[in-house]
Every structure is written in C-alpha cells, then in structure tokens.
Amino acid sequence: MSLAFDCGADVDPSLAVKRAGVVARAVCRRGGRGEVAAVFERSLYLRLGDDFICIGDPTIGNGPTTLIIAARVAELGLQRGQSAFIGNARIAVGDVLLDLSNCETWRPPPWPIACATLPGTCAEIAQRAVESPADSLVRAAFGIGDTPLARRARPRIAKFASWLSPPPSSSSATADDPVNAALSTELRGQCLLDAPLSRGTTRGEMLAQAVRNLIGLGYGLTPSGDDFLIGALAMLDALQQTNIHAALGRAVVAAADRTSPLSASFLRAAAAGHVGENLHRMIAAIMTGEADAAVAAATHIGHTSGWDTLAGAVVTARSADDHRC
C-alpha cells in the first residue's frame, strides 16, 4: 500500500494539527489506512483497525486519542465511510490534508494530592446526583430513580464496589451510602474471605464478572457502564492505587469486545493511564475537595457521560479511600 500523497491543484492547503494526544500520536506514527467512522458538529472519528482517532476543534478539549485542528469539522465536508490514509506525519481524508509535522504533544498535568476531605467531597457529590439527567448511571449508583437501567445497574455497581472494598466492618453499610447498603450478604461474605488487595482466584473472577456486567451497559455513544469504568480507572490512577488500577485495566481490556469498538478504544486508553483534560479536571476537583467544580465539569461531558464517569470516580474513591486508612 502506498502512503504517498498526490496533492493536486484542487486540494486545499493542508490544515495544521495544533495538538495531538499521546495515543493519537502513536497511531499516526504507525500509519495505515482507515476510514471515517462518524462525523459530528465539532469532531469526527477515524477508525484504523481497533484504534480510533478523534479530530476536532479546540472546544472539544484535549485528549489522549484527540487531534486538535484549527477548523470547524462540520465545514470540512467529510462523510462517514470515506477512506483515510495516515503516514509521513500527514492524514489525507477526502480532499482534506492534515499536517502533524509541527503539532505539540498534549499530556495532562500530574494529579493533585488527595486532600483529607475526600470522603466528605464524595458524599457531597452523591447528594448532587439528583441534578443529573434521569437516565444517568449516577442515579443508580446513589439510590435515586427507578429506571430499567437503574434497576439493572444498581446491583452491578454494588458488586464492583465490593470488589474494591476492604472486608466490611459492621458499621460500613449506612443509610446514606446506598451502594454499600445494597451489598448482598453473599457479596459481603466473599469480601470477608479475601484480603482487600489480594489477587486470588475468587477476587479475580469477581472482578472479571463485575467488569463484564458493567461494560457496554446503557445509553449513549459511550455506554454508561463504560463511562463508569473510565471514571473508576482515572480515580485509581489519581489515588496512585497502582496495583488495583492495573488489575482493573486488565479486566477491562479483556472484556473490551463486549462494548462498541469506539468505546473500547477509550477504555483501553484509560486502562493505560490516559484520560482527556475534561475528565482530568473533574477528577482533580474531587481530589482537591471542590465538589461544585467536579459537578460542573461532569455537566460539560456528553449527555450523561460526565455524570456516569463521576459515579465511577466517586464509588471508587469511597472504596479505595478505605484502603489508604
């Protein structure tokens, strides 16, 4: 396959890519042939095998799989199914030529240190779940609403939380903590039998099952369960729970064929420790005790995606915080 480009007189001058995420840059470095998988108002997705690259204007925010360009995507005139060729620091798709030769590589800043008020911040955010859209997973996580998705998701989130939690003490299930309160006796029994961070067969199976239950569950471009898991991975990374992050990352990658290929690419990036700046802002706000800022950040990510990710982060922070005591 030739990756040479024939820039005829009809081809517009190339568009400069301003910034590239680390995953997107790696994919472009490898090169190859792909196609336009989706076109939205402010962004489009190129698919190359299992990988997706998001190309968008600066308003979408930087991310690991994102290329930021100086143009409105809706006006490029590209359509789903068009072929794309990547190589020589350039992407050709339709009559658009993107030039990566002078782009910066974007990486998120380091995570802040978690402040002592993390449990209080999480409780405050849980109280704000009522502000989320009716079909969000955060309502299921914090005991609000009774949609079909919430009914299905609630025990699955409880199972995930039980994997994260250390053996429960008699006081761990409280009225204001519906996730812990919803844990079944059976699940608690399993927790008691296993050391919190052990990687015994039982806990490994429990993790795999918890992930398989959540992955691909729910509405939207990225199913809510996937957003939940991405929030969990990001929070574990922020809390430097390296071993647990790695275990969850492996389980997520193993189950990635149970969700859409696009969402799977986001999950793989999160499992490798890469998140976008909007999510980074949200997690950092939780870590520094700014509940209002975390909720505000959540409302700016997708329809329910921000809230679903927030649910994963808060459920994880509550459970993982117990490990740090």
Next chain:
Amino acid sequence: MSVIRNEVRRATYLDSIILMRMSREIAALAGVEEAGLIMGTPANKEILREAGILGPEGEKAEAGDLILALRAADPAAAETALTEAGHLLDRPSTLGAAVAADAPRTLRAALRELPEANLALISVPGDFAVAEARKALDLGLHAMIFSDNVPLADEVALKREARERGLMVMGPDCGTAIIAGVPLAFANVVPRGDIGIVGASGTGIQEISSLIARAGGGVSHAIGTGGRDLKAEVGAITTLMAIDALDADAATNHVVLVSKPPAADVARRVLDRIAATTKPFTVCFIGLSDFALPANARAAPTLKAAAELALGRPLASRAAAVSPLHVRGPYVRGLFAGGTLCSEAQVVFAAAGAAVSSNVPVPGAAALAGAPAGHTMIDLGDDEFTRGRPHPMIEPAVRDGPLTAALADTNVGVVLVDVVLGYGGHADPAGHLAQVLGARRDGVAIVASVTGTDADPQPRREQVAKLEAVSVVVADSNADAAALALAAAGRANTRERGAAAR
C-alpha cells in the same frame, strides 16, 4: 395487537445528545408504546430483551451497531414509526453531504457566489474568529462575530481597524441581529417598521423586538454590538457606529439602546452622541436607573418598558388575570436561557424590594455564593454552564438538571423560566420543557415567558399552548412573568407568616 420491530444500523455512531433526543422523538411517535435506541452491546441487548422489545434482527446486532427497537400498537403504526425513525436517523448523517454540496468553504469562495454581499457572519471557534473577521474586513465586508472566547484586546484592535475602513464589527459574542428585515443568528421573525434597536444584549434585542411585533409595531434594523462593546476598553465603538447608521436611516424614527450598565465615561460618550441626534431614543441600561439623559431620550428600567416607550403606548398584560397560585415554598428560582431576561427578572425583584441573588447579578442583586438560596435567578447561558456544550437556547436539556433540583427544593414555591424562540434556537423548546415537567408539580408553580412571534419557525402560539397544557402559567412578557412569580411567592410568604403567627 402490539408488534415488535427492530432496525439495526451497522457500525453507526451518533452523538449522545442527538441519540437521547432521537429516543425521545421516536418514543413520542403515534402508536409507539415503547422504544429504545441503543448500542447493540450484550448488556444493552439484555435490557431490550427484558423490556420485551428485542426481535430477531436486534439479537444479531454487534456491539458497534445501533439498535432501534420499538413496540407499536399495530403493524401499520410500527411501519410508520420505523419509517419516521429512519428519517430521524438519516438526518444527522446527511449533514456532511449537505455542507459539502452547498456551502462554500472559504469567505472568498462565498463572495464569488454572492458578490453583492456586504456582511459576513462568522461562527468559528474563538481561537480563529479574529483571523476570519480580518479576512472579512479585507474583503470589504462588515463582520458579525457570533463566536465567543475572543480576547478583549483582539476585539478592540478589530473594531478600530474596521472603523478606519468604515466597516462595522458586530460582536464578538453577538448572538442576535436583524438587518433590513433579515434575522441573523438567534433572531425572531418580526415585521419591518420604524423602530431601530442597538443592543449589546442578544436576548434583550429578541424580547424587545418580539414585544414590539406582537403589539403591532415593526423593526427597521436591530444591530447587535457584542456584550463587551460598552466596556471602557472598547469604548462603544460599534454602538456609536450603529447610532450613526440608524440616525442616518430614513426608515428609522425611534431608536432603542439596550445594554448592561456601561462604564461611566463610555455612557457619557454614548449619551452625548444621542443628544446630537434629532431622533427620539429609549435607553435601557438594564439594572441601572439613576443616570442623566439628554432631552430626546427616556430611560426604560426593563425590556418591556423599552418596548412600551418605543411604541408610545403600554403593552397589554394578562398577569393580573392569572388565577391565584398555590405554592408550597416562599422562594422563586429563575432558570434562564437568556442572560438579559435573567437580568430583567432581577430588576423586577429589586424594584419590588425583594432580595435576590444571581450568578450574573445586576446592581442591587447579590452574587450567588454556593447552593441557591432565597430568590435566585440563574443564567444558564453563562460560561460556567455552556463551556464545551450547547447553549440552552439550542439544547433545552441543559436546564433539566437545575430544574429537577429546583423542583426537589422544598424552599422553592415558584420556578420562573424563559422560552426563547426564533432562528438558531431549538425546534421545540416548550415541548421539551413540557415533557420534563409532565403533570408532576408537588406544590411548585411554573411561571414562564415565551419570547418570539407567531411567524417564528416555532410559532409562539403553539409553544404557549404546549406549556399551558401542563399547567404552566405563561405571562405576556418576561417582566410580567417575574412580577407574577414574585407575587405568587409573596402569597406563600404571607401564608407562612400567618401559620407561624397561629
């Protein structure tokens, strides 16, 4: 007998917000009993199976496929619904093709197609708006910059360059204009008339022009300036040029100027310019009441008052005829898509001596700190709500969360909302609001204003009917709605005090 139908779109990715909107639209189609539009992952197929709407086609879907599953009252209804749903699903995917086929990709190419054009409307990310505006000026075009997030220094430089060339830069962040009868960006369909409007406020122009139109008047031109034009740094460059233009325009007999309170020296410069004209002016510096005016100008404290002064007669008001409201809590929570409508509501409350707070406070109102308490007016179009997501005039679901929170707050007795119609806005904002509100009220009165006209793409009459069908009280203007909400909350206060006394 009910029938199940599934349609599977292979490897189809749609934006989440569009997916949710389509789901609602499909579920609302005639004869549809239940519907789901969801990625075909194993977990989601379980949900559809449990709901009893997963058919053999849906069973075969893969994780990257989009499943449309529905149950309809009968086969005919199912087929009709599938066809309608298919149209909805095809709509966004044809966007790229339509743009490619019809729209020029550069300003220069657009000018080749329309050589007599004299204005460029620029709507690109803020980082690139300045460059596009300079291109427009270089081509001899006035520029209307819809984009926001343009640095103030760039705005000043652009406007000075334009002034030297005799061109006008409307904006940045200029959401509304009506030039020679043509609505631009967020604007309403109003008849031509002899009233000119200069506005640093988009929804201010919309409310005033709509009130004028509904009262039988008309608008010659409405020139947006951008929200920062009357700041000291910019010095009202565009406002002054717009006043010059309307002063020279034979079709304009009265000019309305609407803005947030300007810097003092800028106000003086603008009022001096007004004094030099022979035409009557109405000045609405929303939130500012104590300022000296030239003899040919009168001050309007509210947008409604501005429309009345421009028309030369009071507007009809149904507010006094609304039956008494029964509200459970003593406070009003205003949730606004329009920033100036939020300001106007604060002015109404402050003028009545009621303490009010806001995330965008006018003089006399308090800055909102932390969770809303007391009478609170929230501008949902402010940057904190719109960064990275659509403006609430485009996507009314932005209001859903704050609305749900207000309905759950037992201190809130009245929720005050605005519905803004016209080009650029959502196709059915009242329909969305009515769906969210449903019949559930729990002792909370909903009072609304609907900015727009019956000639808008969303006819006002139909939008009002949708709200009234779910017991929303619709006032004739935003100012009337604010006054009505305050009066209703006042009755709750009186009841509360009475109960306490007993």
